[in-house]
Amino acid sequence: MSAVIIDGKAIAEEIRNQVAEKVAQRKQTGLSVPGLATVLVGENPASQVYVRSKHKTCEKLGIHSFNHVLPASTPQAEVIALVNELNQDKNVHGILVQLPLPKTLNEEEVLLNISVKKDVDGFHPINIGNLAQKGRTPSFVPCTPAGIIHLLKKNLPSLEGKNAVVLGRSNIVGMPVALLLVRENATVTICHSRSQDLPKITAAADILVASVGKPEMVRADWVKPGAVVIDVGINRVNDPSTEKGYRLVGDVAYDEVSEVASAITPVPGGVGPMTIAMLMQNTLRAAELSDPLG
Secondary structure: OOOOOOOOOHHHHHHHHHHHHHHHOOOOOOOOOOOOEEEEEEOOOOHHHHHHHHHHHHHHHOOEEEEEEEEEOOOOOHHHHHHHHHHHHHOOOOOEEEHHHHHHHHHHHHHOOOOHHHHOOOHHHHHHHHHHOOOOOOOOOOOOHHHHHHHHHOOOOOOOEEEEEEEEEOOOOOOHHHHHHOOOOOOOEEEOOOOOOHHHHOOOOOOOEEEOOOOOEEEEEHHOOOOOEOOOOOEEEEOOOOOOOOEEEEEOHHHOOOOOOOOOOOOOOHHHHHHHHHHHHHHHHHHHHHHOOO
């Protein structure tokens, strides 16, 4: 068996095109143009790359973007004051505080101050709480988990009744994606560092989501033949044969697992492109919710 490659780049492009079309329609009908504000504290190189990419995508889709960069030494009160100012700004529909924040800042307190109606990252406790409860709908779902579910639905007719295993229980990916899978009526197992006999657990999965940050941890004998494998990991491993001296790999040993799985996401080019696409979709939704009849 050779797995179908789940092309996150192409699927993300579909979503971006849909968002761009709806943004253009809003402009033509005189509705507000969606606006995304980012807050970057400090000089984390990876965070700088992510923020630039988000603003570049906004520009392509016709979304207004507002970039706020603060030094790492910025006091907690000043960061919160900026967030509250953005909460009141009618041109800003979505607020994204780029994580991680410097260790001198209280991340949870900063996120709590983002208006639930502008929480396009989906990490506000009210949105997460609504996600976790039956019969309630969050205003926004975290972007990477939302992207994962979108990829799965593109490749499976239904997630209902599927045995899904999530490797990792982070607040950013593992826990929210597990909650989303439960909402799709899958049977969900969450694994972590204290789980015993991981290969036995994962080998029973129809759907396997790997998000642990360990290069090529998931091997072929961990995977049920015909399973759909979503690899969230992105890790640098040394490779002197490449120009950069390293290559990017996921949490899944792609070459061998792709011979067992029915479908698999590559790294890069799988889950990664979906995150910003879903952020753009959330920003559009924030603007729609702000409409008088929204």
